[in-house]
Each structure stands twice: as C-alpha cells, then as structure tokens.
Amino acid sequence: MPDLLDLNGDAQNCLVLAQRARWAGIDVRVETIDVGETPEGGIPQLVVIGSGSEAGMPAVLAGLHAIEDTLRSWVDEGVPLLAVGTGWELLAESVQIEGGSVLTGLGIFSGRSVPGRRVSDDLVVETQFGRMIGFENHARHYLPAAGAKGLGTVLYGVGNGGEVRPTIEGERVGASVGTHLHGPILAKNPALADHLLGLATQGRYEPSSLATVRVDEIARAARNAIAVRLGLEAE
C-alpha cells in the first residue's frame, strides 16, 4: 500500500531488496497491493509493508483485514516479511490511537502499541545483523507478549520503550521482522536485507556484485556519520 505507507520512504525497502537481488543476477518482479486489491500471482518470496500517517491507520487496517487470510498463509509458509512503523503496529495485536480507541490488528506480531511520549530521533540497535542505525518517529510504546523475540537491544533511542531494561527494539516472529526503524532502513543496514534475501532465495543470493560492494561501502559511511555524531564508535 505504498500510497498510504511510504511516509518516510519505508516502502522503498522493496526497491532496495529488488535492486540487490538484481545485482546478484536474480530476476525480480515487484508487485504492489493497494487498499481494496487482492494479491495475484501466487506466493511472493518477500513482503514489505511501510509506515503511514495516524489519520490513515483505519484505512490501512481495513485494507489489511481484507487480505488477512492470504497474508497469514504467506507468513505461515515462512515468507519473510519486513514491517515498519504503523504498518508493523497494525500487523500486531492492537494499537491504541489518539483519543483512546483501540484498533485490533492482525496478530501476526504479538505486541500491543500504547500511547507513549513522542520520540523523533536517531535509533541505534545492536542486532544479530550488526549495529543497525536509523531514525524513529512515533508516540507509542510497543509491548510484546512475554517471551517474544526482539530485533535487538537499543544502544541509542527509545525503541519499543516500556519498562524492560535494557530496552528492546522491534520484534521477530519466524521469518518476519517488525521495527520502528523507519525509511529505507535496508539501504543503510544491508546485513538485514541480505538476511531476508537469503531466506527468500533459500540461500541462492550472494551479495558479492561490484554494485553491492560499492553501495554497502556508502551505507557504512552513512552509518558512521550518524554514529560519530552520537558519540558512538565508528565501524
């Protein structure tokens, strides 16, 4: 739903995945599912859902509920899914929006999003895919169910918030990843992109093309510029 869920360029993670796969010699077709559309063309290898405005959340949720069974069957099949910001929140248990009303999500992720203080700042997370660096912009805490697996531990920023220390950011369920890290986060943190592409291609994907190496060097410089500004060590 890129019309509604590309507020920070989050839907562009799809472009990042597609380009990296193409650079590795893999043929890629990108399909858009807009609100009210039914997915066609069989099971995809990867799904990306971005983040949108508060006002747009009910419309997005209606669109998601309409394709709920299909989406759930893909996730059950092990199709990796990357969900960012409000798209992620709506794929989880519930979201309490401004004014107090609660939207019931799809329950693919375990958490409840509840009002918290507004944060709009850099977010740095230590993960299995290295130190991920991006930006968070939200006014809700994400409270996952007991025993849920996070994406990583917050080194700078708020992440999921809540009382748990150290603070956790994001959630991983099977092959699915949900995160507050908004925008084209896979471009700046290609290790997660390559993990998702590895799952999607059963290990056929190799991030060794010249283009990939060049772009990943730029990504490292982009991460370092932010890390140094935050007083963290450069990679």
Add this chain to the structure above:
Amino acid sequence: MRYTFAILVGRMVRMLARLRKTGGGSAVPGLVVNRLAPGFLAYALTSLPDGLVIVSGSSGKSTTTKMLVAILRDQGVSVFTNPSTANISQGITSALLEKANLAGRISDRVAVLEMDEGHGALLARALSPHTVVLTNVMVDQIDRFYESEQVGDLLDRIAACATRNLVYNADDALLLAIAAKAPKGVTAIGYGVSASVLAQAPRGLGYAAQSPERLVTGTVVTASASRAVTVSINGEALSLTAPARGIHYAVDAAAALAAAAAIVGADFDAGAAADSISSMEPVFARGETTTVSGEPVEFVLVQNPASFQLNVDELDPALDQVLMAIGSDVRDPSYFWPVDLSALPAVTIASGSKVHELALQLEYQGVTIGSIVPDLSTALDMFFALPAPGRGIKTVVFSADAMRRTRSHLGLV
C-alpha cells in the same frame, strides 16, 4: 511607554550582535525582548490602522508574502513585513525592533507577515489578523511536524483567528476542509489552478491531499509556461511574469492577487497588481540562471519531497553536469526516498553533510554518481573547475543549508 525599556535593550543587543558578527544575530534581539516584554509583539502588531495579514502554509509562503507586499506598496499602501528568514516569533520581534518607535508603534498602515506554521498557531489568537492566507500542506519537516494532518491542524488554528478574509488554496483538500468551516462573518476566498494547468504536472502539485475538483470562478491560474503566467480573476484574464519558472510560482501569484483584492477592496487595480508581480526581482535558486566565474549556472533549491520531485522533473534529462548537495538542515533524508530521481542520467558530484544517504538513494534508483565529496566547499571548487558541459548548463541542486553554504562560498548574494 510600557515597552520603551525593552525596545532600548533590544536595540542595544542588536548593536552588540552586529559588532560581533556583521549581518548576524538577527534572532537574538527578538529573543531578548520577547523574554523581557512578552506583550510587545502583539502590542506593536495590533496597533496598525489597517490591521494585520498572516501568510502561512508548508511552502510558497515567502514568495506569496513578497508578492502581496509588492502589490500593496505599488497601490500606495505602506506595509510592514518580515524577512522570510524571520518567520518565527523572535524573528518577527527583531523585525519590529527595526521599525518601531520608542512607544512600540509602527508607522505603516498594514502588516503582512509570513509565519511559520507552528509559531503562527501559537501567536495568531493574540494578533487577530483580519486576513489569513494559507498556501498549502505538503509533507515537510517530518521530524518536527510528524505528518501533514498535524500541519493541517496548525493552519486550522491560524485560520480560526481570521476576522474578515480567509484566502485559501482550493486545490489543497486539507485547506478546502478548513475553509468550509470558516468562522461566521469571515469570507472564504479560494484560488487555484485550472484542470489544464494541473494536467501539466503529471505527479500533481505536491499537496498532501489534492481536492477532487478545480475552481471554476475566483482567482484561477489558467496558463503557466516557464515564467509566463495567465491568471483569470472572475473571468478576466491577466498576464504576468512570475519571479521564477514553475507552476508553484503561478499559484503563489494567484494567492497574492486574491489576497490583495480582498484587502484593498473596491479600489483594487488588478492590472497594476499583475505588473507589480512582473517587476519583482527573480528569486535566487528558483529556476533562475546565475553567472559564476563567467559561466551560466542553474541553482535549484529543494525544500521538501514535493518540490524536489517537481524541480527534478523540470530539469533537462540529458544534463551533463549536476552537483547535488543535501545538508544538515535535512534531519533525516529518508523522506526524500519516495522522490523518483531516476530521470537524471547522472550526478557529477554528490555532496553535503548527508551525502551518503543521498548517494544511497541515487545508487538504488539507478543514477550514476561521478564522485562523492562530503565537503561542500571542495565539491563546489571541483565542480566549477570542470570545463563547460557538453549539454545544458551546470546545475546545482541543493537543500536550504547547502544553498547558504554555496552562496557564501561562491560570494553570491
């Protein structure tokens, strides 16, 4: 004489700030006076005999304000206004300090102020403007305003303070909704573009939400080709030259004409107003060609995703030499990613403090980058040392911060 002391202190601070840095310290005196005499700003602005006009919105407010001021002055009205770099409360107070006498009074008849959306929402109630002009709501400064609906709410609060006229962009759905609930006794005056002008912009005009229908009557841009603009005011066609090329400037002209007509009333001279706009100085970095070391250069300012897209779409797709620089004013460049830059064949040099994020976007969108040079001064020196391009002219695309640094490095005013 309630504010005499504060005004004297403000002037002293201004003098000290200027001693320290030539031309600098413009916000500091206002900051001090606002702290010392919080009522001064509203006192000075509400004492003008012909009242106050507020211009706000995501983009175009600076140009619209300048056009409106030019029209009013040419029709013999003495106008107080603020420079576009001073559109928040401390800046406006600093601007007032330049003109106020020791009693805190301004001698002009009317004030036309460009206001930042957030500061405007806080200040408008105390200022009771008779006319509010709203330009548009675009996705802009996400780290500050989070999303466009929030900007819409801020503009709604400014609009609610208008006492006579609400001049609004009828092509912007969020503003249309605000105008629909204009306070009692306030005339809502729409302006916009015709269907054919809208068709010239295949990706739309960049508003967060576009109204479903075009205006039929009122002030409507009916043609926009480069800088030549035709505006129809209630059926009467006016030709004018905008200070820069592009539909946005034509829309700003329509806003200024509609606002001026509402403010001046029966004596309004539409033909003279069009001439006032035509005789304005071209705006720097708005599609105007400048000369640097004897060579023509086009500077293009990128203010938000919508203007980025429109400006790139208007560039010659076969340009030979492009320098693109994104500076620290763009807190998180993520929100530029929906802008499709793939029409550009190549960027010769990418630069600015956010250069690596820009470079990632260019790489993934398939735009070749000649070199990545984070230091803007170095990048500019390299770029201007290149021989004249084989096609088109040297083109510099930059964010506001990179523009300031470029102008200062090249000694351009």
